[in-house]
């Protein structure tokens with residue numbers, strides 16, 4: 001299935017990203033000058049719409065109706081998964097017991113999780129009805145056409161539904177939380193903001209100048225400073241901060257840093273610790289400095305916002321396309337002004353981290 005997530009496959013349906021990006025752009029363009037709005041909420045709606053479109057072929061358009069449409073409770077879903085996952089050996093029991101515990105907040109979480117998964121399987125059933133054999137134009141088409149490599153059997157509707165649901169849960173909140181934090185850093189680091197503006201002005205056309213659809217191909221290599229801004233945001237505030245356990249399978253165990261770890265042990269590395277190791281990043285590891293990626297030619301493999309190895313994030317290319325396209329479209333076309341330019345960053349950590357509270361801004365359209 002991983003070929004469905006390759007850059008080449010994803011770029012074939014780049015128009016799907018473009019449709020939702022255009023709505024994000026228009027919503028922000030329509031903000032009257034000086035009107036305060038929450039940029040974090042705007043990008044969250046974009047991320048939810050684009051990921052659910054990719055996963056279920058459903059245009060939920062939460063961007064189109066911000067008043068009436070509540071964003072679905074994906075963070076609740078992640079929180080409950082993290083709580084249960086903390087003691088994974090107790091999983092079958094904790095689910096059974098959890099369902100019976102008379103704790104209103106837990107029951108509310110479980111209820112919202114149930115509603116979300118019911119909706120997801122409804123969307124998938126609709127898409128299965130509309131799917132034409134051989135069609136491979138979307139992620140869901142690819143799932144419906146996928147075959148088990150050993151048996152040649154297709155995925156069952158329940159398996160398709162659970163995969164598509166996993167894309168939504170794993171993809172929407174991670175993307176929006178990453179974008180929220182990226183914009184926070186840029187809006188609170190004047191030097192980085194100025195250099196980013198310079199690079200984008202020189203390389204990306206304004207929407208008005210015929211650049212409505214920013215094509216992803218070739219964009220990364222034209223924008224080294226922009227890429228450094230994104231990498232530095234991933235480094236300083238990775239959103240996926242849960243431990244990512246791996247089991248030692250070698251019968252002889254492994255030796256890591258002078259410690260012997262026997263077979264059967266679960267070993268975890270937490271991205272936050274790796275990304276803030278002062279021995280590697282230096283005493284200024286808690287400062288947002290995109291230059292460190294350029295001056296020291298550090299490889300992106302030194303950090304692990306998407307995990308590492310066989311179980312690393314399958315949606316990494318989708319995230320990369322979304323983040324770069326959103327940043328280019330908004331930063332190039334609007335001067336974004338934070339309401340509180342001295343706001344201290346606080347993080348909400350519910351398994352997937354995000355900026356606490358809104359990111360209140362005003363915008364002014366750039367003319368050149």
Ligand code: HEM
Nearest residue numbers: 167170171174175178240306307308311312313315318319
């Ligand atoms: C900035 C956005 C994202 C971040 C930071 C992120 C991060 C991660 C991380 C750290 C993991 C665990 C990897 C490991 O265990 O080593 C993961 C797994 C996963 N991600 Fe993402 N992700 C993002 C976006 C997406 C998107 C857009 C999708 C799909 C549409 C997606 C789908 C998945 C799936 C299905 C898994 C489970 C893979 C497995 O267990 O084999 N992610 N992600």
